[in-house]
Amino acid sequence: MFESLIQKDKELLIFLNNLGSEQWDSFWLVITNQFYWTPLFLFVFYLVIKAFGWKRGGFMILSLILLVAFSDQFVNLIKDTIGRLRPNNDPDVMERLRLSLREFTNPQSKSFISGHATTSTFFAVYVVLLLRNTFKNTYFLLLFPLLFAYSRLYLGVHFPLDIFVGVLTGITLANLYYALVQKVDKKLFT
Secondary structure, three states: OHHHHHHHHHHHHHHHHOOOOHHHHHHHHHHOOHHHHHHHHHHHHHHHHHHHHHHHHHHHHHHHHHHHHHHHHHHHHHHHHHOOOOHHHOOOOHHHOOHHHOOOOOOOOOOOOOHHHHHHHHHHHHHHHHHOOOOHHHHHHHHHHHHHHHHHHHOOOOOHHHHHHHHHHHHHHHHHHHHHHHHHHHHHHO
């Protein structure tokens, strides 16, 4: 059954990846690059300061920085433990992916789970939980991890299961982390 699931995962990636076209390649290469999301992160920092003030907001921003650092290390631990090859390095898949993108992106690290999907979901869900009572439109922030994670399928550097489990992991970690930060926040600021 597990082998069947892995085979379906590979087939779904090949299908999704081959939906792409050269005219969209540069768009998805921008979407997948964290640097281009800097204005969004700065805007989130602004909203956090606006919602909580400088002292408490600074604590919340620190919690966001720690979140990203923790998520990155957590994902690397899982990747190193599982050791699944990325699609661009998997002999069963690599020749069936769109070749045009291999020259742009050819990561060598492991595939399961997607750091892009995990960390972006963790970040976005946590921020929504923090700001939902102050800014009603914060739910739009959830578009960020959806686009960010899909870019990894489009570029053929993650399998759908890598993304799916990464998103679920991000949601779970965000809720646990939010509960922890709320306890610390109450002790420090009340």
